Amino acid sequence: MTAAEGKEKRDAGRRSALEILKNYSGPDVRIMEVCGTHTHEIFRLGIRKILPPSVKMISGPGCPVCVTPVNYIDEALMLAGEHGCTICTFGDLVRVPGTSSSLQKQRGAGAKVKVVYAPSDAVEYAAAHPGEQVVFLSVGFETTTPSVCLAVKDAMERGVENFSVLTANKTMPGAYEAMKDSTDLFLYPGHVHAIIGTGICEQLAERGVSGICAGFTAPELVTALAVGVTRFERGEPFFVNCYPRVVKAEGQPAAVRLVAEMMEPCDSEWRGIGEIPLSGMKLREKYASYDARVRFSLPKVTGRVNPACRCGEVLQGKCLPSDCPVFGKGCTPEHPVGACMVSGEGACSAFYLYGG
Ligand code: SF4
Numbered sequence: 022m023t024a025a026e027g028k029e030k031r032d033a034g035r036r037s038a039l040e041i042l043k044n045y046s047g048p049d050v051r052i053m054e055v056c057g058t059h060t061h062e063i064f065r066l067g068i069r070k071i072l073p074p075s076v077k078m079i080s081g082p083g084c085p086v087c088v089t090p091v092n093y094i095d096e097a098l099m100l101a102g103e104h105g106c107t108i109c110t111f112g113d114l115v116r117v118p119g120t121s122s123s124l125q126k127q128r129g130a131g132a133k134v135k136v137v138y139a140p141s142d143a144v145e146y147a148a149a150h151p152g153e154q155v156v157f158l159s160v161g162f163e164t165t166t167p168s169v170c171l172a173v174k175d176a177m178e179r180g181v182e183n184f185s186v187l188t189a190n191k192t193m194p195g196a197y198e199a200m201k202d203s204t205d206l207f208l209y210p211g212h213v214h215a216i217i218g219t220g221i222c223e224q225l226a227e228r229g230v231s232g233i234c235a236g237f238t239a240p241e242l243v244t245a246l247a248v249g250v251t252r253f254e255r256g257e258p259f260f261v262n263c264y265p266r267v268v269k270a271e272g273q274p275a276a277v278r279l280v281a282e283m284m285e286p287c288d289s290e291w292r293g294i295g296e297i298p299l300s301g302m303k304l305r306e307k308y309a310s311y312d313a314r315v316r317f318s319l320p321k322v323t324g325r326v327n328p329a330c331r332c333g334e335v336l337q338g339k340c341l342p343s344d345c346p347v348f349g350k351g352c353t354p355e356h357p358v359g360a361c362m363v364s365g366e367g368a369c370s371a372f373y374l375y376g377g
Pocket residue numbers: 329330331332333335342345346347348349352353357358359360361362363369
């Protein structure tokens with residue numbers, strides 16, 4: 022086949038997937054995006070606008086910043102304030118409101134808060150500033166947890182003792198269990214399953230929970246959604262990996278082994294959903310001296326969300342961002358009231374940027 026013929030064939034495939042999706046006439050179907058990047062791409066590419074009314078996209082709890090609870094921000098503020106630590110974090114967390122302040126406001130008041138692009142940057146900073154206690158804010162799913170483990174290992178091996186992590190790492194299978202009755206099929210996060218493989222998706226399908234794994238480009242998303250509605254119409258539970266160039270059944274065993282060696286499951290609180298048993302990860306006893314909660318003997322903190330914010334319901338697909346009374350008024354990306362408006366993966370910011 023010539024290159025031109027190959028392109029023609031791919032274009033035809035894409036057109037037919039688009040036609041299948043646009044002309045779907047089967048039973049009503051709710052599809053939950055369990056990935057903030059999918060949420061944003063689906064909005065940005067205008068895919069919602071071509072769907073028939075019977076296909077409803079629901080934004081789920083797949084944005085790591087959005088599901089991190091208020092009390093975690095309060096813990097970080099305590100470390101920056103009372104303990105005088107230098108906080109190293111990914112950018113979005115800086116603007117997430119805690120109970121009474123944010124890291125951004127505390128930085129304005131003199132707290133040391135640095136934005137980093139990888140956990141290893143925080144280790145380098147700690148090594149270069151031995152007089153400071155450096156805490157990395159470790160939030161994220163299976164995709165980011167291995168890099169946190171590598172950073173802790175690196176700090177240990179190099180004797181960087183003024184480095185620790187405040188963990189709020191979460192795992193997806195618990196969220197699938199918690200959300201499975203809110204959707205007819207999951208649009209699984211490709212990045213997560215590139216790490217953990219597709220075993221959990223197959224097991225859920227055997228228990229009647231359907232899903233598709235998708236990539237992030239327009240053809241990948243349209244094709245996956247077309248496959249999803251076509252299979253849904255047949256009425257049998259299913260799982261289809263529509264992202265096989267990246268997601269393999271076995272995932273990345275080396276990354277999974279590293280995390281299992283250094284971390285163990287723990288109960289974890291998800292914003293709006295509550296505590297999901299064994300859905301979090303914390304450092305094992307052997308690495309406890311790198312756990313900021315242990316090192317600074319942090320007390321248990323109870324956070325309080327702004328009562329106007331409906332992030333919890335948005336994250337469970339129970340309401341649209343535009344149903345929130347302060348959406349676009351008191352709450353905008355410049356002046357966020359809740360985490361879903363702060364994060365570049367949040368449903369409220371996607372609604373605000375691209376329109377509902
Ligand atoms: S619009 Fe703002 S306040 Fe309302 S749910 Fe979204 S983030 Fe929370």
